[in-house]
Amino acid sequence: MSTVAPLREFVVALTDLIESGADEARILKDGRELVGKLVAKDDWLPDAFAQPHPQYYQQYLLYADPRERFSVVSFVWGPGQKTPVHDHTVWGIVGVLRGEEREVTYRKTAAGAYEQSGNGVLGAGGVTAVSPTIGDVHTVENALTDRASISIHVYGGNIGRISRHVFDAATGEAKPFVSGYVSDVVPNLWS
DSSP states (O other), rough: OOOOOHHHHHHHHHHHHHHOOOHHHHHHHHHHHHHHHTTTOOOOOGGSSOOOEEEEEEEEEEEEOOTTTTTEEEEOOTTBBBOSSBBOSSOOEEEESSSSSEEEEEEOOTTTOOEEEEEEETTTTTTEEEBTTOOOEEEEEEOOSSSEEEEEEEEOOGGGOEEEEOTTTOOOOOOOHHHHHHHOOOOOTTT
């Protein structure tokens, strides 16, 4: 039987880091280490928060800080599932728990369009970060064609309530959106 103790330990450690007054650069640096430790073992995520949908990637809330300083989310990607070009407006750290995730990053051109600026694939245990200060416009997709991939995302706010943007890469046109969550419950961190 799995235990959510690693998630509880992560939440406590990240809360301590944030309450220490750490700036964004330190949160991203130290937070990457914390996320790396969390995704190093794939034995703690409850099955209810690891279920793919046949058409759409799923965003399950695992924890939201009561002051909305951060949130922890599991993203479950079925084969071929992908985000549009989008931003976050807050810092974020992503660790792959299971499978592989492909990311394509974008930068805004002088003409206002978005052009690709990088790409890569993260396997299980891999960690990356986004932020408006280091770049946070990208697409993400399941790099596997035969099974689901799961990543754990940590954001500097309650990402399911934050107004963000999807972009038409060719024109730069932005449309606001709020992602919400597919789950009505969160895991019991004290089980």
